[in-house]
Amino acid sequence: MADGPALLTAAVGGERRALARLLTGIENQDPAFRELLPRIFAATRGAHLVGVTGPPGAGKSTLVTALTREYRTRGRRVGIVAVDPSSPYTGGAIMGDRIRMMEHAADREVFMRSMASRGELGGIAATTWLVAAALDAAGYDPVLVETVGAGQAELEVARLAETTVVVEVPEMGDEIQAIKAGLLEVADVVVVNKADRPGAERSARQLRAMLAGAGGRFAAPPPILLTVATTGDGIGALVDAIEADRERARSADRALARARNQLLRAVAERSRRRAEARAEWEATVAEIAEHRLDPITAADRLLGK
Amino acid sequence: MSDEPGTSEAQPRTAPIRVLIAKPGLDGHDRGAKVLARGLRDEGFEVIYTGLRQTPEMIADAAEQEDVDVVGLSILSGAHMTLLPRIVEMIRGRGMDDILIAAGGIIPDADIGPLKKAGIAEIFGPGTRIGDIARYFREHARQRT
Numbered sequence: 001m002a003d004g005p006a007l008l009t010a011a012v013g014g015e016r017r018a019l020a021r022l023l024t025g026i027e028n029q030d031p032a033f034r035e036l037l038p039r040i041f042a043a044t045r046g047a048h049l050v051g052v053t054g055p056p057g058a059g060k061s062t063l064v065t066a067l068t069r070e071y072r073t074r075g076r077r078v079g080i081v082a083v084d085p086s087s088p089y090t091g092g093a094i095m096g097d098r099i100r101m102m103e104h105a106a107d108r109e110v111f112m113r114s115m116a117s118r119g120e121l122g123g124i125a126a127t128t129w130l131v132a133a134a135l136d137a138a139g140y141d142p143v144l145v146e147t148v149g150a151g152q153a154e155l156e157v158a159r160l161a162e163t164t165v166v167v168e169v170p171e172m173g174d175e176i177q178a179i180k181a182g183l184l185e186v187a188d189v190v191v192v193n194k195a196d197r198p199g200a201e202r203s204a205r206q207l208r209a210m211l212a213g214a215g216g217r218f219a220a221p222p223p224i225l226l227t228v229a230t231t232g233d234g235i236g237a238l239v240d241a242i243e244a245d246r247e248r249a250r251s252a253d254r255a256l257a258r259a260r261n262q263l264l265r266a267v268a269e270r271s272r273r274r275a276e277a278r279a280e281w282e283a284t285v286a287e288i289a290e291h292r293l294d295p296i297t298a299a300d301r302l303l304g305k
Numbered sequence: 306m307s308d309e310p311g312t313s314e315a316q317p318r319t320a321p322i323r324v325l326i327a328k329p330g331l332d333g334h335d336r337g338a339k340v341l342a343r344g345l346r347d348e349g350f351e352v353i354y355t356g357l358r359q360t361p362e363m364i365a366d367a368a369e370q371e372d373v374d375v376v377g378l379s380i381l382s383g384a385h386m387t388l389l390p391r392i393v394e395m396i397r398g399r400g401m402d403d404i405l406i407a408a409g410g411i412i413p414d415a416d417i418g419p420l421k422k423a424g425i426a427e428i429f430g431p432g433t434r435i436g437d438i439a440r441y442f443r444e445h446a447r448q449r450t
Binding site for chain 2: 016017020021023024027028086087090091092093094095096098099102105106111112113114116118
């Protein structure tokens with residue numbers, strides 16, 4: 001594999017091909033890139049990490065395209081990570097987000113990377129937040145992370161992102177109850193996209209009423225904005241709202257919550273790997289299968305407790 | 306993200322081959338490209354589909370950012386003799402020497418030789434089985450790590 005430190009230096013220096021190869025090494029969890037992680041983090045420049053999530057068909061890709069256009073007019077270099085689902089059967093994936101991103105295809109100040117979820121169920125891949133950090137190190141700000149089409153449980157992006165934008169569409173009123181405990185709970189900004197459709201105002205009102213009573217993560221309910229991503233309507237106001245959240249996202253309590261989530265995730269991942277690496281792993285699995293041992297005691301034993 | 310030596314996941318874990326499927330030029334028919342994208346997904350590839358009417362520069366940009374192993378160009382417009390060599394040139398010109406570039410679509414036999422000389426590794430005509438394309442990509446795509 002290529003020389004990691006040299007790739008990082010070149011990527012930070014603006015070489016796009018080096019950045020692309022760096023992202024591949026991160027995504028493939030190439031052991032040669034493990035040692036690079038502290039350096040990548042040391043090289044980050046404080047980009048605003050923005051997650052964009054919502055149900056399939058809500059217009060996430062189109063919204064990310066429109067956001068990119070707006071950020072570009074404000075002189076910002078935009079990094080984009082678009083995650084699509086991997087097939088659980090073949091491991092393959094089709095990633096089509098570039099279709100909607102065509103207008104930025106030749107813009108050298110936009111870097112877009114498609115990622116397959118590779119077996120992760122949280123709406124992003126295991127390495128997505130590291131890829132975002134590398135884009136930050138390469139000078140892109142904001143870094144927009146678009147999740148797979150999300151339902152109730154794909155909340156992982158909120159652990160990664162500083163600002164989580166949840167995209168809804170009009171006339172989801174009846175389903176709002178269903179998602180009440182899910183996506184909306186992690187929203188820092190709520191968007192009702194396709195607002196040229198009937199019922200948009202009513203949906204926004206319903207959301208507003210619901211969130212006002214919900215309490216949620218933070219004291220103040222998130223702003224709710226109407227957009228038409230295809231025409232650009234409302235996108236300026238949306239970027240204003242995202243920008244306004246940037247400061248709030250860096251408050252001590254939110255920074256701590258994010259760090260806690262990242263650490264929880266890393267600990268879970270590292271301890272899983274450590275346990276799997278133990279020579280007695282398979283024998284332990286067999287013991288559980290034969291009902292001679294419960295999984296919790298087994299886990300404690302494997303983790304050396 | 307790395308593995309301690311000797312862990313189970315340190316065993317060779319081959320990352321999926323990444324393929325860019327692009328439609329250069331002006332023809333608006335992408336059924337073949339979509340069928341191929343889906344077929345390759347079912348063969349375990351990670352397929353990035355860029356959509357219609359891509360310029361050579363857009364294709365090279367996408368290949369660069371996505372760091373793909375293979376670029377598959379679907380072309381039905383008849384402009385292959387001008388577009389395909391230009392795309393190869395642009396991709397190679399950016400230092401992407403190890404990307405496999407293949408083409409499919411309606412391409413007369415007489416043009417196949419010159420296109421291969423221009424750097425198109427293989428040309429898959431109508432009726433090619435997706436399994437054959439997948440096998441070719443697996444055998445000829447660069448080896449990672």
